[in-house]
Structures are given as C-alpha cells and as structure tokens.
Amino acid sequence: MKSIVILISGRGSNLQALLEAKLPCRVEAVICxxxxxxxxxxxxxxxxxxxxxxxxxxxxxxxxxxxxxxxxDSFSPDYVVLAGFMRILTPGFVARYHGKLTNIHPSLLPAYxxxxxxxxxxxxxxxxxxxxxHFVSADLDHGPIIIQAAVPVLQDDTEQTLAAxxxxxxxxxxxxxxxxxxxxxxxxxxxxRVVFKNIEQPGIPLISPCxx
Ligand code: GRF
Numbered sequence: 001m002k003s004i005v006i007l008i009s010g011r012g013s014n015l016q017a018l019l020e021a022k023l024p025c026r027v028e029a030v031i032c033x034x035x036x037x038x039x040x041x042x043x044x045x046x047x048x049x050x051x052x053x054x055x056x057x058x059x060x061x062x063x064x065x066x067x068x069x070x071x072x073d074s075f076s077p078d079y080v081v082l083a084g085f086m087r088i089l090t091p092g093f094v095a096r097y098h099g100k101l102t103n104i105h106p107s108l109l110p111a112y113x114x115x116x117x118x119x120x121x122x123x124x125x126x127x128x129x130x131x132x133x134h135f136v137s138a139d140l141d142h143g144p145i146i147i148q149a150a151v152p153v154l155q156d157d158t159e160q161t162l163a164a165x166x167x168x169x170x171x172x173x174x175x176x177x178x179x180x181x182x183x184x185x186x187x188x189x190x191x192x193r194v195v196f197k198n199i200e201q202p203g204i205p206l207i208s209p210c211x212x
Pocket of ligand 1: 010014082
C-alpha cells in the first residue's frame, strides 16, 4: 500500500475530505507550517501524527524548504499532498518530489493562479469557475492537471457563496485524484503529461446560464 503525507496551513477542510474518503493508502502524517492551524485538530481526531515546521522560524525560503523536506522524508511517503498549504515552494524542493507532489487550487487553471481567485472570477464576470488538482511544477499553480471540476457562477453570487460552491467540489475531486495516484491509475509521463489508465472521460458540457 502506498503512503502519503498531507501538508496544510489552515482550517483543513480538504484534509478532512481526504481522511474521510478512506483512501487506499496510509496517511503517515499531517505537516503544517503554523502551530495554530485548525486542521491540526482534524488530524489528531483521526489519530494521524502531526508535525509543525513554523516558516517564521526560518530566515529564507531555502532553509524553510530544507527543514520541511527533512520532516517529510522522515515519514518516507510515496506522495506529498498539498491541501491548502500556503507557502511558495522553491524549485529545488519541487524537483526533489517530481511526480510525487500534488496540489489543489480553487480555480480552473491556468486561469486565476495565485490568490483571491473567487473575487477575481466575479470581477471578470466569468460564467464558469471551478477547481483543479495538479502535479506541482516550479511554476506557481501551473503543473500538469489531473482533474478539474467546473461550477456555474450565479448572478447573485458573493465571494463567499462562490467559494462554498467551489469548495464542495474540491472535497470531491481531491480524494478521487489521490485514489487514482495511489492505485497506479495515473502517472506523470516523461513529457510532463498526466497519463490516465481506464478512467472514463465524460462528454457533458456545462453551459452557464442555461439554454432555454
Ligand atoms: C482551498 O480552497 C484550496 O483549494 C486552497 O486553499 C484552500 C484550503 O482550504 N489551496 P482548507 O484548509 O482545505 O479548508
């Protein structure tokens, strides 16, 4: 059975979705860069070991990433799952976990990489928004895409209502992606593309607003 560690920075709702999904892998640890993150209690409630590597204790990104890598490697995981981990990682760190590092981002990448994705989508008036699980590359929020979920943007949406609609889908697609990864159904090719094995491709368009 494959093993993973999950990295968080905050409330941990994606962590919770991953833990409740009863994935076919061992969750060796939850690692966090903030000692007061709410998600640590979720890990403890599931009897998952936790470790804190406080980024504020390090003077630069290289030394923080080195300490983080040391902590990760002490659990010898097959995969490193970023679930709301809000630190930019150095190219050296990303290269060390090439093909083993995944992230979830609250937009349909490559649109809206970075922060405040829902506010920016509302501002632009897009009619379809969503979330993406991807392998991490050195380019922020731009690695090979594993799975995306699209949701409609409604006329009366606020940042909060749109975020909630997207988050609901995040909690569905991230466990699916990790399940595929841990059972060998997806892998990263040498050309940097995600190869899918026997995974159904839907042909259903999402049109928003609806046709009449
Ligand atoms: C999620 O929206 C995730 O896509 C983004 O950060 C947020 C983390 O939320 N990377 P949570 O801590 O999983 O609740």
